[in-house]
Amino acid sequence: MWILVVEGLAIGCLLGLTGAGGGILAVPALMASQGWTVAQAAPVGLLAVTFSTFIGTLQGLFKKIVRYRAALWIALVGIPASHLGIWTSQHTSPMWLSLLFALVMFVVAYRLFSHPHEDFHNPPCRINPHTGKLQWDIPTALILGGIGIIAGFLTGLLGVGGGFVIVPALKKTTNLDLHSIVATSLMIIFLVGGLSIGLHVVEGFVYPTTVTVVFAAACLTGLLLGRQVATRISIHYVQRIFAITVILVAVLMLFKSLKAIFAL
Numbered sequence: 001m002w003i004l005v006v007e008g009l010a011i012g013c014l015l016g017l018t019g020a021g022g023g024i025l026a027v028p029a030l031m032a033s034q035g036w037t038v039a040q041a042a043p044v045g046l047l048a049v050t051f052s053t054f055i056g057t058l059q060g061l062f063k064k065i066v067r068y069r070a071a072l073w074i075a076l077v078g079i080p081a082s083h084l085g086i087w088t089s090q091h092t093s094p095m096w097l098s099l100l101f102a103l104v105m106f107v108v109a110y111r112l113f114s115h116p117h118e119d120f121h122n123p124p125c126r127i128n129p130h131t132g133k134l135q136w137d138i139p140t141a142l143i144l145g146g147i148g149i150i151a152g153f154l155t156g157l158l159g160v161g162g163g164f165v166i167v168p169a170l171k172k173t174t175n176l177d178l179h180s181i182v183a184t185s186l187m188i189i190f191l192v193g194g195l196s197i198g199l200h201v202v203e204g205f206v207y208p209t210t211v212t213v214v215f216a217a218a219c220l221t222g223l224l225l226g227r228q229v230a231t232r233i234s235i236h237y238v239q240r241i242f243a244i245t246v247i248l249v250a251v252l253m254l255f256k257s258l259k260a261i262f263a264l
Contacts, residue, residue, distance in 0.1 A: 003033050004211065004215055005218045007215070008219040009218050009221060009222040011049070011222060012218065014238075015049065016222065017227075017238050024105060024108060024160045026045030026215075027159050028249045037094040038101055043159060044207060044208070044215065045160075046200075047216060048218075049189065051216045052219040052220045053189045056186035066186075067184045071187040073141065074144050074147055075148065075187075075192050076148070077144075078162070082152040085155060088157050089157050095257055097158070104154070105249060109244075112242060113240075125144065127175055134174070147166060147170070151163075151165045151166050151188065152192050155192050156199070166188055166189070167181055
């Protein structure tokens with residue numbers, strides 16, 4: 001049980017620091033400590049991450065740094081994609097899901113190493129300097145909607161929250177500051193993840209009470225700690241450590257997936 005607590009604290013802290021790091025490690029952590037498949041671990045990991053992001057969302061709203069219109073639009077578009085992702089996960093072999101998860105993790109690590117702070121000098125979605133709000137038009141709606149579709153599908157398919165897609169995508173396509181991007185990402189994860197949890201329940205998934213409660217509580221505690229130190233630590237340093245961790249976990253998952261596939 002203590003391993004579960006340590007995993008939850010670490011994942012929650014990364015989520016609080018980056019707005020993107022927790023979800024993608026929650027599922028592999030549960031698979032390792034509980035001996036679960038991706039399909040078994042994804043709903044529990046998603047619930048823990050979603051519950052944690054609720055607190056982060058409230059903090060962001062209180063500080064008025066959440067772009068709630070963008071978050072609502074991205075979540076609204078991402079919800080049907082999340083449902084499709086859940087359906088796909090239920091009709092895909094655990095071996096292939098693990099392999100896909102490992103490949104996604106490699107992509108995330110590559111992006112963190114090669115472009116940790118990449119953004120556009122002239123992003124298509126911009127803040128109105130007079131109002132301080134996003135300038136909404138058709139291109140902005142389409143771009144943010146596309147982010148929602150990708151994040152929503154991966155949330156349903158792998159239970160990853162989607163923050164690792166949302167944060168870099170918002171950095172590339174908007175001129176929002178990093179704190180606003182992280183806060184907005186947390187709200188999107190909460191909205192999409194919350195509905196995905198409901199869909200898992202409707203589909204008949206039964207949450208293991210003890211593991212779910214302990215892991216969720218540890219994630220929440222870690223997120224609160226991460227949000228407290230977010231302004232006192234270099235995000236570049238955090239991203240490097242996170243990327244190395246993701247690579248190590250991805251290599252392990254890839255090895256196990258290929259071993260299972262070739263054993264057939």
